[in-house]
Amino acid sequence: MYGIRIHPAKDREGTKLNLAVAHTGILVFQGHTKINAFNWSKVRKLSFKRKRFLIKLRPDLNQSTYQDTLEFLMASRDCCKVFWKICVEYHAFFRLFEEPKPKPKPVLFSRGSSFRFSGRTQKQVLDYVRDSEFKKIPFERKHSKIQSNTGLSPQPSERRSEVPKQSPGSTAADQLDSPMKSLRPVKEPGMEPADEAGGTQQRPSPSSRRSPHEGSATSSPRLSENSVNSQAGLVAKKQILSPGLSPDARQPSPLTSPLLNDAGCVRTDDEDEVRRKRFPTDKAYFIAKELLTTERTYLKDLEVVIVSFQNAVGKDEATPDSLRNIIFSNFDPLYKFHAGFLKEVEQRLALWEGRSNAHIKGDYQRIGDVMLKNMQGLKQLTPQLQKHSEVLMELEKACRSSRKLEAMCRDFELQKVCYLPLNIFFLRPLHRLMHYKQILERLCKHYPPTHVDFRDSRAALAEISEMAGQLHGTMIKMENFQKLLELKKDLIGIDNLVIPGREFIRLGCLSKLSGKGLQQRMFFLFNDVLLYTSRGMTASNQFKVHGQLPLYGMTIQESEDEWGVPHSFSLFGQRQTVVVAASCAAEMEKWVDDIKMAIELAEKCNGPSSDLLATSSPENKSPEDSALDQESEDDLSASRTSLERQAPSRGNTTVHVCWHRNTSVSMIDFSIAMENQLSGNLLRKFKNSNGWQKLWVVFTNFSLFFYKSYQDDYPLASLPLLGYSVTIPSESENIHKDYVFKLHFKSHVYYFRSESEYTFERWMEVIRSATTSVSRTRILSRKDSHPY
Structure with a gap:
């Protein structure tokens, strides 16, 4: 929002919005969230009639439906005219090559406003500065290295390798005390803004090893979405991303997600090198770490039901007591159990990494004993897990009988903390059983039979396999039931969609x-x-x-x-x-x-x-x-409002993603996406940036959700993956880093960097599950093994 002045407005339906004008075009906000953007190249004419501000668009051949005019209602004619004048000035300065010449005044009658932009355009200013005889001082950008006495510190510090960029004439002290500075370069008129992310300049290592695993997904679809982008800023000991613009500003799309703000620091190569030397490299350690990261995400998902939804239900008198009791009598014991389990896993990983009791860490480089103990404890909660089907059915029954409760659930889904359809959170405990089974299968496959942890891991696998086998049929039925409920919200003009047997x-x-x-x-x-x-x-x-x-x-x-x-x-x-x-x-x-x-x-x-x-x-x-x-x-x-381009209520569902990217998904794809969840820290890099940004990333429901850290209650941004391809960067892209995979869709390109070969392979595996559909043979085999 820095440098943007908002102007209150309403759409044709009376929804409160905020309009703003920037160098790229006209922006539409709802609250502080940008929901649409109209690039200057798309705008044919700007006008106002009394309190109505009108935007006339050029035809878009890539869209099947085309609307000529968008209309916004402002507080008064004066407010409307002021905003129109600002738009004229911005458009003339950033888009025109020279100052517009004044039109001759009519002799008898005048029509319309006589306001015109006066002054030099951005291109004229740049040309003047370039052609002038101002003395240009040559300089070479260098890195400063902080020397420290290693004898004073018992352990290597991760912060020492984080060296900020310095401009000529500044000192290290000045950099640490200075506020955030924008690193936005001057752009030529009419050019699209490029993705930028600040970071310390990195020198590619010629000896860096690249992973041999490659692959790509299905064909690329038609339309693009507003991707997760950011501009860079410099802050003390941290480099933080500020809001930015879509790399494809000429094609605004309804798939707008909140932009990353203060999303994390940019890390240097030296820091990664120090970190890799400190932590274990055994594959079993990274399997155990996957258990830790996914358990953190799972506990946050339980909190959506046990904390956020419970608070919403507690304030609503329309909620039946039977619904309250059945939900929280089943989820309270699960939440308490998994909170204790997470604490045990965190303690074991701390011992494994040597961050405490380093002299006895050899006895704790295993996870099978912790898994066996807790899988036996989880088995005692099987009655609660078997009642999850009753929870969904009871909630649907209560929503059918109470419009007020249905509206409350719909409003709850609009909250940031509910980043998925509400009913999916009620199925999380059933999906988690499959995750435990997959983790233990990988662990047993990795261990030789003589390993000290093999016996406990195999026993834990037997326990969880028995539970998953008992509940798998229920899980498939509930997945279908949940999907029908979700589609019911997306469709109008149909009754009785959710019926037995469908x-x-x-x-x-x-x-x-x-x-x-x-x-x-x-x-x-x-x-x-x-x-x-x-x-x-x-x-x-x-x-x-x-x-x-x-x-x-x-x-x-x-x-x-x-x-x-x-x-x-x-x-x-x-x-x-x-x-x-x-x-x-x-x-x-x-x-x-x-x-x-x-x-x-x-x-x-x-x-x-x-x-x-x-x-x-x-x-x-x-x-x-x-x-x-x-x-x-x-x-x-008729005119179409901005909310019809970007519906904040249900604009990023799988149905809408398939619509905009001209693709399809099956029920088996949904089931596999639920079973192939993953979370953890990744370093992200844009195509046109140098720095790597550390983010907590969660993959679920065909999307990547980006957090600043795992402790955040809701994601800052999301990236739907349907239609994307996942590959390995080529040599010509000059990445020169280990364990990097590339996501690309049309002109959108993102690079992600993992910490080990195991995590790299896992991220590639789960992302391919979202970008590659399965065959009919797997659908039939799944239905035969678990009939409805």
Whole structure:
């Protein structure tokens, strides 16, 4: 927010917003969160009429729906005119190459404001400074090294290697006492801002070893999102990131997430080198450390239910006592148990690393005994874990009977601490059993049978495998139930979506062939029906159901040759035929396989019931009437508010990510994403920056969530990974660091650096699980082994 003056405004629905103007364009804030940005290159005209401020946009060929004008209501005509003048000045200074010439005054009548920008533009100022004869003082940037007496310190300090940058003429004392300084360079007019992150200049090591593991994910989709970016600043003993701009400012997207603010310090190579020498290098240590980091995240997720949600429910009189009792009688014992377990793991890792009782650390370089003790204790809580299905059902029943409680839950999901759909937090204890099992399997695979920790680890694995086997069927049912509840919130125009026997299979984006050509639609495949929708013009950005295709009696046929549309196929229903096209051959294959499987399931069930959808849905309309209604939203020409571009309520759900990136995910993808969670410290670097920023990163639900530290209650930013590719940086990118992987999507590129080969392989494994879909064979094997 530094250097930005906000101007209060409202959208057409009366939502309070703040408008601001910057060198890149016009920004829209809700509170202190930027929810949209309109780059100067996208703006065709700015005007105002009384209290209404109007932004007219240029056509965007990359978007299927285009709105010409956005309208904001300000407090008065004077406020509106003042903001319009500021926009004119900013646009002229940063975008024009020369001062605009005044227009000749009309002889008789004048129309509009006579206000014009006067003065030199940014380009003229830069040209003047470059061509002038001012004396340019040459200098060479160097590093200062702090000498210290190592004999006075019993242990090496991690802070000694953190050397701040110094400008000519400044001293080390001046740097430590100076406030945060912006490192924003001067940009040429009309150029896009680049991602920047400050940091000490690093010299690449020619002998640095690179990891041999490489891989990439699926094809790249169509649209981009506002990525997690930041500008750099310099602070005493820390380098902290301040808010910045999207690297793709020309394509603002609804996937805006909060920008990183004070997200962590930038670390140097020497500090990493000292740290690596201090800590163990055994693979078992890093497996135990993964247990520690993921347990910290799991305990924070339990606090969302046991602390935050409990406080919200306690203030709401509409919550039934039965719901309060069943939730907190099950979660209180779990929270207390895992808090004690986390403390034991932290103490064991401290001994393992030698930070305390270093003379006896050899007896504590293991984790199997701690796991065995606590897995036996967790087994005593099996009755609480078995009741988690009752918790979700009781909450859904209470929300159906009380609109007030439903609104309270919806408002709670808007809080920063609830960074995932609320129902996912209720399934966390069941997912955690799978995490324990995976960690112990890796530990037993690593240990030889003669290792001192092998026996305890194998016994702990047997305990947790028995528990996971008993509860796995319940977990699959609850995952499907939770997904249906989540989709119910994303869809409008449909009733009775959550009914016994209905199973979600796949959701994603397909292009539907109509009289107007190919129209982007969102499809939802269940075991009895296929729904197609479009994103509604509502503040919540819900998807409006346009039609349903019962799967009973449906046939499917590839139709590329018939219609001349790549990757297209036809769906022949009993009452309607629909032609759709996928974005690529891989997407088409996934949809065709899943639809054929769903048709087989529908045939076995002898068709769906007659009351699956609402009576107000297009189910009962004729095909001609349905076709007219299906495309009606494309003819809308009214102004669209900023909230319709960026819905703060549910703008970053998986459904919306699939819509903007033109991809799809299946239920098995969701299940694997829940089982493949990971958290820990990573160093992050942008494409155009030199410094590495330390962040606490959590991977879950197809996204990376960024924290300043593991103690934070909510993430500062998030990065949805659907559509991204994960690879190893090439030699030409000049990274020259160990254990670095690269995430890229179109022009967005991020580098992440882990601390060891084991953690590097784990991050690559879990991220690939989010960017690569599984085959139908795994879906069938999963359903056969754990039937509903």
